[in-house]
Amino acid sequence: MQGHIYKRVHTGKSGKQTTLWYVVVDVGIGGDGRRRQKWHGGFRTRKDAEIARAKLVDDLHTGSYVVPGRLTFAEWVRESWLPMTEGRVKPSTFHSYRQNMEIDVLPVLGSKPLQHLTVMMLNALYARLQSEGSGHGVLSAKTVRYIHTIIHKALEPDEACDPAYV
Secondary structure (H helix, E strand, O other), X not given: OOOEEEEEEEEOOOOOEEEEEEEEEEEEEOOOOXXXXXXXXXXXXXXXXXXXXXXXXXXXXXXOOOOOOOOEHHHHHHHHHHHHHHOOOOHHHHHHHHHHHHHHHHHHHOOOEHHHOOHHHHHHHHHHHHHOOEOOEOOOHHHHHHHHHHHHHHHOOOXXXXXXXX
C-alpha cells in the first residue's frame, strides 16, 4: 500500500487561489465490504505531503497506525481497557488498576484525546504526583513507577486485540 497525494485548489471570494495537498491512505475494508480511506492533510507543499505519506505508509506497515478519532483517555480506560483487563488479572490487581487510574491519572489526563497524549504530559503527571500528590497526598517514587506501569499497560498495543492470542 502506497497511499496517494491529492491536490485541491480552492478559489476564494476575492479570486485568490489556495492550493492544499492531502495524503489519502487505505485503512482497510469496512463492514459493508467497501474500501475505507482516511484523508490527512492541509499541507502547504507537495513535499510536506510526501513526507507525511511516507510516515503514514510506514505506520500502516508496522501496525502502529491509529485512525484519528475523538476518543478520550478516560473513555478508553473505562470503556475498553479496564473491562478487557478485568478477566485477565486477579481481582485485587484489577481493583488497584481501577483505583489508581480513577484517583491519580484520569482527573489530570482523562479529558485529553487518546491520540494527543504525549511523553511530556505523562512526565508532568509523574512529577506532579511526586511533588503535589493527588486525592490522597504526595506519592512515593515506587507508587509513581507503579502508576507508570499501569498507564503503559493501558496504552500498549495488546495481544488481546489479536484473535490468535485468545
